[in-house]
Amino acid sequence: MQDLTDALVELVRKASTDLPTDMQRAIEKARDNEEPGSAAAGALETILKNVEMARQKALPICQDTGTPIFEVYYPAGWSTRALTDQIRKAVAEATRRAYLRPNAVDSLTGENSGDNTGEDFPTIHFHEWEEDHLRVDLLLKGGGCENVSAQYKLPDGALKAGRDLDGVRKVVLDAVYQAQGEGCAPGVLGIAIGGDRGTSYIKAKQQLFRPLEDTNSDPDLAALEERIADEANQLGIGPMGFGGKTTVLGVKIGTQHRLPASYFVSIAYMCWANRRASMNVSTNGEVTYA
């Protein structure tokens, strides 16, 4: 089996230092839309300068390089145990090269492992698929925005949110309100409807891999994504919570089957630094990045 460790180090570098172009376009558009001279416009301008500097100097866009979340899609024949080992070696090496901040802390002793490996750290999900190539998607999910992520159980009496898409809309807007600027607005919302408490959050995070400019294949969800984005921006929280027109840059919704008794809505709030990168390994071993 091919050793992908070096290729994975490069994947981490790309994710940490190079903001995807769809995110950059959205931030540029948001800056042009804010009042010139406002704190909101200034914040977005600073963000864009920072993105450019990070890209040129190969420095982490944000010092909180987050939880590395790997989604691995592999054809039959690959060893997930070997891949896990290579991913762990790669994040340790990427940490040594300062592409990542040491971010894995022992929950009992408070000790930082120093290399981003630890118990269930980094996060790795494997999916065997029909394709003949291997794909690794990586998301670096920061802690500030993770802390404002939220899960609701419908119906929610206080928000008058029932078990329907309008109820979903209400609780998501509440989550954006509760987050204020603390998740480094303007953010991207990955939302899952259904599942259990655990699978729902995973599904919500997986939505963050979708390109901002894609359209949900379900027309009802596509309309809901658009409406929530529009209404979240009407809240006026703005970049960094300074006030302004841009509070979210995108909304992506996925669904899962659920128990009759449960109706969860999970909101994975992602900061403006929606750092994701993708790598493909073809059948002849050639590695390409997207």
Add this chain to the structure above:
Amino acid sequence: MRSLTVPIPEADVRALHVGDSVSLNGVIMLGRDAAHKFMVDRLIKGPVAVEDQALYEELKRLLRDGVIYHCGPVVKKHDDGHWSFVAAGPTTSIREEIYQPDVIAHFGLRGVIGKGGMGKGTLKACQDYGAVYLHAIGGAAPLIAQSVKEVLAVHKLEFGVPEAMWVVRVEDFPVVVTMDSHGQSIHEAVQQASRRKLDALIGLG
């Protein structure tokens, strides 16, 4: 844009109002969760243990009219042993709310830098003791690291790199005053306005 230099006289802080852009210069200290817990539990509540005495004296000197920055940086240790900052954006400040008023009062801080704003206790401490909350741009990590010209010391490195107390000299560190010493908070104002809007959008109130 106003320029402020640490140590900051109280009058300079009292002249600031929410919305002011500030360029910060001088020696500041980084401190986040572990540092604030340490300062309150081990130094402020007292009695200060013998092994903490030297650090306590150093902090009293550093923080009088000084500034604390809520930040866990990415750092690089060079072959000759010196450190430099690679990425150093702010972390979420509200986690320090239970400690911040005591730290402002005890050490005589003039400024707290972070992101997301803080609560009523800190706002009151800013009024009572003459301090401001300065909002850095969350995630603007290399840009802010460029403002860090020199790493002068690091205390409590055993807390881990992100949690250690880094003493650094900054130049032209760009921040915005979002909580002033006159009881004003942009965060409170935005929260109230967004609450009214939320209620209208979801049919409450």
